[in-house]
Amino acid sequence: MKRIYPDKEFCIGCCLCEMACLAAHSKENDLILAYNKERAEGLVSRKRVIENCDVYVAISCRHCEDPECVPVCISGALTKDEVTGVTVYEADKCVGCWSCIMACPYGTIQRDKYNSKIIKCDLCAGRENGPACVEACPNRALKYEER
Structure with a gap:
């Protein structure tokens, strides 16, 4: 089965994966509306970026x-x-x-x-391009693959 694997060596802590998750799970599939409006109504990213001593890693259900x-x-x-x-x-x-x-x-x-x-995390079930967080990661710190 394909899963999302984070790579802390490449994560720069930009949190774009969190934003992509918000947009993917929003009613309008729009980042601006998701962040400014729907977040206030309870929309939460299923992906979280955590930091420890300047090391970042994006986590979600495995x-x-x-x-x-x-x-x-x-x-x-x-x-x-x-x-x-x-x-x-x-x-x-x-x-x-x-x-x-x-x-x-x-x-x-x-x-x-x-x-x-x-x-x-629901792996963006039904999303044609797979998980939005993986697609949005600029540094390829998230991989969606079988291991």
């Missing part, structure tokens, strides 16, 4: 082969698609218990503070 978040999900909102390998999230089933946040060893699942649910 769609683990054996995800630790799935068995702790009490409502069945998180499942593993056995065909695609994607860890699928169904927001309408989420009860906001945060068990998945605590179980994720990579710290990539976030709280949706506006809806008392979670936010996680």
